[in-house]
Amino acid sequence: MAGARLRADAERNRAALLTAAREVFGEQGLDASLDEIARRAGVGNATLYRRFPTRKDLIAAVFADQKAKHLELAEHALQEPDPWTGFLRYVTRLCELQATNRGLSELLGGVEGIDDERLTQLRTTSQRRATEVILRAQRAGRLRVDFTLGDLGLLMMANAGVLHRTDDPQAWRRQLTLLIDGLATR
Known part of the structure; x- marks a missing residue:
C-alpha cells in the first residue's frame, strides 16, 4: 500500500538509519560503508535495504x-x-x-x-x-x-x-x- 504509515518499530528503524547515515556520510563522505550505517543504527543490513533499496535512495533521504x-x-x-x-x-x-x-x-x-x-x-x-x-x-x-x-x-x-x-x-x-x-x- 503506497503511502501507508509505517509501524512504530519500522519508523524508529527508519529514523535511526537516517540519523546514522547523516553522521556517517558527514564524517566519511557519500561513498561511506552502508554496513557501518546499519551498524550505527543498530539494525541489520536487510532492514537498511528494505527501507532504502539503493545508496541513492538513502543519500536523497538524508x-x-x-x-x-x-x-x-x-x-x-x-x-x-x-x-x-x-x-x-x-x-x-x-x-x-x-x-x-x-x-x-x-x-x-x-x-x-x-x-x-x-x-x-x-x-x-x-x-x-x-x-x-x-x-x-x-x-x-x-x-x-x-x-x-x-x-x-x-x-x-x-x-x-x-x-x-x-x-x-x-x-x-x-x-x-x-x-x-x-x-x-x-
Missing part, C-alpha cells in the same frame, strides 16, 4: 533536508537589508556547511548520479534563489557584474578541494576571504 537548509540560507540572504552583507553571509554559511559535513560538501560540489526528484526540485529552487542573491548584490553595485551562478558552483568546488586537501580545518576561511576580496567591486 540530504533533502540539507538542501532545504541551503534554500533557507538564500531566503535569509534575500531578507538581509544590505544586499552585499546578504551575499557574504550566504556564501560563508554555504562554505561552513561544507566544512562541517563531508557528504554535503561532495553533494554541493556536484556529485554525479544522484538523480532524485526531491533533490532536483530543491536544487532548482535553491539555484533560482542563489541567482536572486547574486543579482541583488550586483544591482547594489557591490558584486562584480560578471559573477554568475556557475561561478558560485566553482567556488563551492574550490572550497571542497581546500577542505579535502589540507590539514588546517580553517584554511577554507582564508581562501574564501581572498575570493570574496576579488569579487567585490571597488
